[in-house]
Amino acid sequence: MGKYAFYPGCAAKGASKELYEATIAVSNKLNLDMVELPEFSCCGAGVLEEIKEVLDIAVNARNLAYAEREGRDIVTVCSTCLLVLRKAKYLLDNDDELREEVNEILKESGLEYKGTVDVKHFHWVLLEEFGEEGLKEKVVKPLTGLKVYPYYGCHTVRPKDIIGYEPSENPQSLEKIIRALGATPVCGERRLECCGFHAFWPAPNISMKLTGLNLKDARKESADCIVTPCPLCHMNLDANQERALKEVGENFKMPVLHVPQLVGLALGISPRELGIHRNITPVNCVQIS
Amino acid sequence: MESRKVIFRIKRFNPKKDERPYYKEYEIDVPKGMTILEALQYIKDNIDPTLAFRAFCRSAICGSCSVKINGYPKLACKTQVFNELDVYNTNILTIEPIDNMEVIRDLIVDWDSAIQKMEKMRPYLIPDPEVVPETLDEECKVYPHELKKFDKFTDCILCTTCYSACGIVRVDSNYGGPFPLARVYRFAVDPRDSLKKERAKIGFSFDMWNCVRCNKCADVCPKHIAPVDGIMKLRGLSIEIGLRNNPGARHVMAFYKSLQESGMLNEVLLPLRTKGIKGVLENLSIGIKMILKGKAHSPIMKPIKEHETLKEVMKRAMEVE
Numbered sequence: 001m002g003k004y005a006f007y008p009g010c011a012a013k014g015a016s017k018e019l020y021e022a023t024i025a026v027s028n029k030l031n032l033d034m035v036e037l038p039e040f041s042c043c044g045a046g047v048l049e050e051i052k053e054v055l056d057i058a059v060n061a062r063n064l065a066y067a068e069r070e071g072r073d074i075v076t077v078c079s080t081c082l083l084v085l086r087k088a089k090y091l092l093d094n095d096d097e098l099r100e101e102v103n104e105i106l107k108e109s110g111l112e113y114k115g116t117v118d119v120k121h122f123h124w125v126l127l128e129e130f131g132e133e134g135l136k137e138k139v140v141k142p143l144t145g146l147k148v149y150p151y152y153g154c155h156t157v158r159p160k161d162i163i164g165y166e167p168s169e170n171p172q173s174l175e176k177i178i179r180a181l182g183a184t185p186v187c188g189e190r191r192l193e194c195c196g197f198h199a200f201w202p203a204p205n206i207s208m209k210l211t212g213l214n215l216k217d218a219r220k221e222s223a224d225c226i227v228t229p230c231p232l233c234h235m236n237l238d239a240n241q242e243r244a245l246k247e248v249g250e251n252f253k254m255p256v257l258h259v260p261q262l263v264g265l266a267l268g269i270s271p272r273e274l275g276i277h278r279n280i281t282p283v284n285c286v287q288i289s
Numbered sequence: 290m291e292s293r294k295v296i297f298r299i300k301r302f303n304p305k306k307d308e309r310p311y312y313k314e315y316e317i318d319v320p321k322g323m324t325i326l327e328a329l330q331y332i333k334d335n336i337d338p339t340l341a342f343r344a345f346c347r348s349a350i351c352g353s354c355s356v357k358i359n360g361y362p363k364l365a366c367k368t369q370v371f372n373e374l375d376v377y378n379t380n381i382l383t384i385e386p387i388d389n390m391e392v393i394r395d396l397i398v399d400w401d402s403a404i405q406k407m408e409k410m411r412p413y414l415i416p417d418p419e420v421v422p423e424t425l426d427e428e429c430k431v432y433p434h435e436l437k438k439f440d441k442f443t444d445c446i447l448c449t450t451c452y453s454a455c456g457i458v459r460v461d462s463n464y465g466g467p468f469p470l471a472r473v474y475r476f477a478v479d480p481r482d483s484l485k486k487e488r489a490k491i492g493f494s495f496d497m498w499n500c501v502r503c504n505k506c507a508d509v510c511p512k513h514i515a516p517v518d519g520i521m522k523l524r525g526l527s528i529e530i531g532l533r534n535n536p537g538a539r540h541v542m543a544f545y546k547s548l549q550e551s552g553m554l555n556e557v558l559l560p561l562r563t564k565g566i567k568g569v570l571e572n573l574s575i576g577i578k579m580i581l582k583g584k585a586h587s588p589i590m591k592p593i594k595e596h597e598t599l600k601e602v603m604k605r606a607m608e609v610e
Contacts, residue, residue, distance in 0.1 A: 010554035014586045015579060038594035041552040046502055047541045048548075050524045058606040059548070062599060083504070105605040109598035159507035159515065167376045168508050169361040189360065194456050194503035201563045202498040202537040204571070206460055210501070239575055278582045280575075 001129060005067040005117075006036040007085070009043065009078035011231035015239075018275025019231050022260035023077050023122060025273045029264070030138065032129070034075060039066045043084040046198070057098065058105045060088035064119075065111040074119045077260065079155035079230035080198075083162065085119040090162050121156055123177055123229050123259045124165055135180040140268035142182025146285060148262065149223035150174035150185050151214065153233040154194050168192075174227065177259065181266035188217035197232040205247060211236040212248030224285040225255040227262045234258055239280045255283040291321045293380065295370060297328060299340065300385040303394050310392070312383075313337075319370045325384065326354050326365035329396075341395040349511055352448025356396050357385040362450045364511045387453035403452045403466060410465055410491050412472035417483035435480050442475035442519055444512045451506035451516050457499050465495030467506035471519030477526055489527035497523055498537030539563045549600060552593035557585055 006027075012020040027034045040063055048056035063085065067074045076082050092099045093115050103112055120128075126135060152171055160168040171192070175185040195214055196207030215237060218226050228234050236244065238256040245251055256279065264274040265286055276283050294316060302310035315332045323331075326344055333340045343353040347366045354365040359377050365384075373382055390398040421429050451467040452458055458466045465473070470492055477488035500520045507515035528538050543562035547555040560568035560576070569576075579585055593599070 010556060013553065014556040015584050017584050039598075041593055041596075041599045042544070042548055042554045044544055044548065045554070046521070047544045049521050050541045051528065051545060052525065052607065052609075053522070054609050055603060055606040058602050059599065062602050066595075101609065105602055105609070108605060109595075109601050111598065111602075154501075154503035154505070158504040161507070161513060161515075169359070170376050194501045194505070196456070196501050198503075199457070199499050199501045201540045201568070202535070203461070203496075206457065206499055207501070209460055210456055239579060243575070278584055280578055280582065 001031075001033055002125070003070075003072045004032065004034040004075040004120075004125065005040075005070055005072035006034045007040055007063070007067075007074045007076040007078075007081060007119075008036065009076055009081040009231070010045075011235065012077055016231035016234060016258070018278035019077055019234070019258045019260065021273065021275040022258055022264050022269075025269045026260045026264045026267065029267050029269055030126075030130070032125070035070075035072070037066050037070065043081045045080050046084050054098075054101065054105075056084070057088045057091055058102050060085050061092060061102045061106060061113040062109070062111060064089060064092075064117060065106060065113050067117045068114055069111075071117075073117050075122055075125050076119065077122045077229070077231065077258070079121070079153055080232055082119060082121050083155035083158075087162050089115070089119060121165070121229055123173060126263065127173055127176060132176045132180045135177065135263075136182075139181055139266045141266055143262070143266050143286065144182045146183040147186045147222060147224045148178045148183045149188060149218040149221055149226045150178060150191055151195075151218070151226045151228045151233060151237070152192050153228060153230045154192075156229050157192065174229065174259070177263065178227065181262060183262075183266075186218075186221040186223050188221040188223075190214045190217040195233045195236040197236050200236070207236065208240060208244040208247040211240060211244035212246075212250065215241065215245060215254050216248055216250055218254055219250075219252060223254070225257055225283070227257050227259055229259045231258065241281050253281055253284075255279070255281055255285045257283065292318045293371070293374065295319045295328070295374065296381045297332060298381055298383045299332075299395070300383075301340075301395050302392050303341075304392070321371055323370050324366055325356070325358060325363070325368045325370060325373070325382075328370055329365060329384070341397050343397050350446060352446040352450070352511075355387050355448045355450045355453065355511075357383075357387055357453075359383050360385075362387045362453050362509050364448060364450070367511055387450065389453045389455065389458045390449065398453075400449055403449050403469070404447070406465060406495075407469035407472065410469050410473050410495060411484075411488075412469060412476060414476060414479065414481060415483050417481060417485075421481050429481055431480060435478075438478040439475040441514050442471050442516075444514055445472065445516075446512060448511060450509050450511060454505045454509045456503065456505070457496075457501060461496055461499055463496050464499050465492065465497065467500075467516035467520065470495065470497050470500070470523060471514065471516035474519035474523040474526070477523060486526045486530050489523055489530055489532065492520070492523040493527055493532055493535075497527075498535065536564050536568075547590075548603065550592070551590040552596045552599050553590060555588065555590055557588045
């Protein structure tokens with residue numbers, strides 16, 4: 001089994017606290033060797049690049065350097081953190097001049113980026129460690145009959161040059177997990193479309209419209225719920241659901257679960273431990289006792 | 290030679306004749322190595338001469354043959370049929386015209402709207418007389434470190450693949466779009482240009498802050514240009530020239546401030562820092578719901594361990610030329 005440094009990201013430590021709780025619960029249940037490093041900082045969500053590219057890379061080289069020091073691959077539950085950290089790693093690994101420049105910046109703090117650790121998403125780790133069949137064996141409460149819309153969003157799959165875990169045009173990792181849990185994936189045409197989260201502040205109506213269209217698509221496919229690997233997509237789809245549906249002239253309730261919440265339910269972890277009670281849109285698609 | 294039977298489900302539409310678009314299927318034997326464009330040409334030559342599509346260079350340079358293959362825009366001349374069958378684990382490929390532009394006929398779209406928008410953004414060199422000599426007798430040098438800043442953006446072939454895939458182009462008619470905005474950046478950092486960073490104002494007026502950074506443009510670009518990188522850098526230039534009193538720029542600075550203060554994003558203060566009181570009021574009802582669900586932290590955040598190293602790294606990074 002691999003050794004992992006857990007990088008929750010800011011959302012899982014704040015507005016998506018339930019994601020943090022569910023991840024820890026699932027990780028404990030599956031005996032994953034995953035520890036959170038207290039030195040980890042916010043990745044900057046890509047916006048630091050808008051101030052200065054080298055600032056964004058240096059901040060994340062620092063995060064990578066701390067994981068290297070512990071000899072642990074980084075595992076994150078946030079798609080944007082995934083992209084930002086992988087992008088920094090990609091640029092540092094492929095540009096000697098940049099790497100030298102960034103290491104000069106880190107030197108004063110006694111750190112060095114060597115390029116020895118990988119950055120992975122939590123659900124990739126589940127598949128890598130257990131496989132679809134292995135995960136199936138761990139299931140104690142199969143989610144039989146549950147129709148789940150796998151909503152990837154953007155940064156778990158794109159851009160392929162940097163993420164590259166699976167074909168970005170037709171990823172299957174979420175479908176594999178859904179099937180392993182005994183549920184049925186129902187795929188719509190917007191499962192890879194953006195939720196608009198990163199334009200929420202400058203253009204809330206546009207952001208909400210994109211989210212509304214995604215929710216509508218899940219409804220069209222008769223999904224009982226949506227599952228997403230990204231807390232930012234979750235925020236738009238779950239917390240902002242009412243507003244998003246209003247933007248596209250709809251009114252219904254669609255439960256939205258984080259991947260570890262869905263996995264945890266099938267593993268027999270209590271809904272309370274998975275923070276289900278914190279979801280804004282009621283999760284009434286599964287038996288919660 | 291290995292071959293496979295493939296069904297091409299092609300979207301057809303002739304606005305002069307048809308009331309609405311429809312799909313027509315063609316089954317052909319595809320040898321290994323055949324491209325989508327070669328398959329389309331085979332269908333046109335041997336089965337249905339009425340099929341209309343664009344194809345000029347066949348070398349991924351002219352950009353004319355961009356089509357949607359199973360929902361994903363790609364250059365037909367660069368894409369091999371077998372690869373697509375493997376990605377989708379199928380023997381049926383749906384071929385459609387690219388999005389965000391009007392269909393002229395079958396797989397041919399009207400690029401004019403995208404190109405006209407780009408033209409308005411003046412993405413061409415406006416020579417700086419202090420740098421560019423008046424006559425050809427003198428050289429105008431661009432040094433490698435200067436070229437590095439915009440080199441990749443010069444590879445754009447105007448295929449409009451990124452524009453067709455952009456979700457914001459679809460919902461915001463004023464949005465410049467990926468390749469035009471990346472072009473604006475390309476000239477904004479060209480040392481020969483007279484407008485220089487002021488070009489960020491053009492990006493601003495064409496809604497560059499509405500880019501959702503979904504990276505779809507980076508993913509579909511046949512030249513691996515990543516227009517989104519240009520858009521982000523153009524936003525950076527706008528902050529540099531002082532266009533800071535807008536939600537986009539203030540959002541960026543809110544992140545910077547949070548990292549300086551504690552190392553983590555202060556989500557509670559984000560609405561206030563990004564949009565002021567308006568931001569708080571607009572999100573008050575959802576904010577209350579989140580607080581009631583225990584989804585908010587204290588506005589005063591405890592710094593991460595080794596916060597000093599983060600501040601030092603940030604300080605030194607900001608000092609880099």
